[in-house]
Amino acid sequence: MSKLSITDGSLNSKDLFDQVSLNNDLQLKVASADVVLLPNRFKDEPFSFYVGTTSFFNYLKDALGDRVEICINDTDYCELELCSRQIRLGKIAIKKAALNVVLPLIIGYAANQIPPIKKVVDPAPVNVEYMEPTTISFTIIVTDADSTSKSTKEILYEGPADELDTVIPAIKQIWDE
Amino acid sequence: MNSVKSLVARCTQPSFDFDYAYKELERQKKSLVAAGDEEGATAVWGMERILSANKLLQKAYNQLRKEDYYNAWCSLDEIDRAINNLANNCHDYYQYVKDIHDTTHSLQTLFPYRLFTSYEMLITKSKCSICGSEISIRQNCGHVLGKVYGGEMCCHIVEDGKLLGFSLVTNPENKYAVLFPQDKSGKKVDQYDYSILKDLMKKWKNPYDFIRIIIGKKKIDRTLVDGYPLDRICPCGSGKLFGECCYGKPSIEITNYTIQISKRPPGR
Numbered sequence: 001m002s003k004l005s006i007t008d009g010s011l012n013s014k015d016l017f018d019q020v021s022l023n024n025d026l027q028l029k030v031a032s033a034d035v036v037l038l039p040n041r042f043k044d045e046p047f048s049f050y051v052g053t054t055s056f057f058n059y060l061k062d063a064l065g066d067r068v069e070i071c072i073n074d075t076d077y078c079e080l081e082l083c084s085r086q087i088r089l090g091k092i093a094i095k096k097a098a099l100n101v102v103l104p105l106i107i108g109y110a111a112n113q114i115p116p117i118k119k120v121v122d123p124a125p126v127n128v129e130y131m132e133p134t135t136i137s138f139t140i141i142v143t144d145a146d147s148t149s150k151s152t153k154e155i156l157y158e159g160p161a162d163e164l165d166t167v168i169p170a171i172k173q174i175w176d177e
Numbered sequence: 178m179n180s181v182k183s184l185v186a187r188c189t190q191p192s193f194d195f196d197y198a199y200k201e202l203e204r205q206k207k208s209l210v211a212a213g214d215e216e217g218a219t220a221v222w223g224m225e226r227i228l229s230a231n232k233l234l235q236k237a238y239n240q241l242r243k244e245d246y247y248n249a250w251c252s253l254d255e256i257d258r259a260i261n262n263l264a265n266n267c268h269d270y271y272q273y274v275k276d277i278h279d280t281t282h283s284l285q286t287l288f289p290y291r292l293f294t295s296y297e298m299l300i301t302k303s304k305c306s307i308c309g310s311e312i313s314i315r316q317n318c319g320h321v322l323g324k325v326y327g328g329e330m331c332c333h334i335v336e337d338g339k340l341l342g343f344s345l346v347t348n349p350e351n352k353y354a355v356l357f358p359q360d361k362s363g364k365k366v367d368q369y370d371y372s373i374l375k376d377l378m379k380k381w382k383n384p385y386d387f388i389r390i391i392i393g394k395k396k397i398d399r400t401l402v403d404g405y406p407l408d409r410i411c412p413c414g415s416g417k418l419f420g421e422c423c424y425g426k427p428s429i430e431i432t433n434y435t436i437q438i439s440k441r442p443p444g445r
Contacts, residue, residue: 043341054314070315074316079299082344083297083351115264129348131282
């Protein structure tokens with residue numbers, strides 16, 4: 001079962017980035033980046049990113065270079081490990097103009113993270129969730145080029161990672177309408 | 178590939194000395210690493226994983242024979258991880274363990290475990306197992322998690338963190354975290370029903386026999402479950418309480434497991 005929702009965002013990109021106390025140099029880099037990984041707040045703990053973020057960030061960096069940044073100071077970076085089996089990409093702020101470039105990258109990354117060999121029991125036994133395919137979750141916050149503009153959208157997805165290549169076009173279609 | 182084939186053929190024999198084989202491979206790996214042969218070292222690492230898969234299969238089989246079910250479950254999980262890591266780094270070698278992988282998945286479906294614990298941890302400091310560099314988001318050491326370098330797989334070693342809590346999950350990363358209650362003395366109580374596995378072990382005589390599970394549905398007469406408590410999970414496998422599910426029905430559709438065991442052809 002997958003869930004996809006697109007809602008209006010309540011914060012502009014400046015508000016999103018200002019939640020984290022970045023040093024001056026990073027503030028400029030983050031504000032100018034097309035893609036910014038945003039931290040989570042889990043149980044009132046310091047800002048953190050899901051385990052796997054270093055891989056995702058490096059993957060995006062290899063593809064997009066300085067167009068991608070992460071909204072945290074180096075010294076404040078920490079990771080949250082939740083041990084249910086899911087690829088968690090967290091929150092990603094993407095400028096509207098970069099959406100068409102970034103969405104295929106997310107598909108490619110997800111495909112690389114899926115275990116290479118599928119489980120073979122077919123049909124899968126009832127109520128055995130650990131036999132089901134790997135799932136992925138992420139929230140994409142589409143922002144305007146104008147960082148003070150409040151016309152943002154939040155796209156939330158949670159579902160099978162190997163179905164992303166059908167979900168992403170649906171996202172694009174809804175977005176374009 | 179011939180050396181891999183030879184290794185696979187030998188390690189399935191009852192008299193195979195795994196400890197000696199591991200030492201020999203370690204020696205070869207060190208020699209290759211010293212010579213700067215990264216590809217060769219990765220290949221030897223792959224052969225180590227093949228050895229592990231075979232050793233663990235034999236271990237799981239013996240554990241099942243002794244009705245040591247939870248430890249057999251943990252062995253099967255180790256096999257799954259070892260083979261997934263192998264496939265990620267030495268995909269050509271997967272053919273030599275595919276049958277073991279299939280057997281592992283088939284066996285896992287026969288276990289009654291459905292609920293697991295999952296820890297929530299904030300990791301504040303970790304280091305790369307290959308170069309020892311502290312993991313920093315913007316200062317990438319270049320080593321990719323899960324890939325093999327110098328004959329060793331890259332992991333992140335947690336040096337500082339904080340345990341935030343536990344959740345109950347049905348889809349765990351760590352399948353060893355099965356829930357067991359405790360009695361008043363604190364001793365683990367294993368209340369699970371292993372009858373399917375017990376029936377399997379009456380027929381399964383060789384760990385390398387092929388096991389094929391055919392899962393279907395079968396209708397049983399409602400009278401066969403007379404007296405079954407209403408507040409227990411329905412035998413149909415819906416996950417609902419019996420009183421809210423099939424209690425009033427004339428028949429109940431249950432999951433039916435047919436297990437086919439066949440001998441492995443010689444040389445395979």
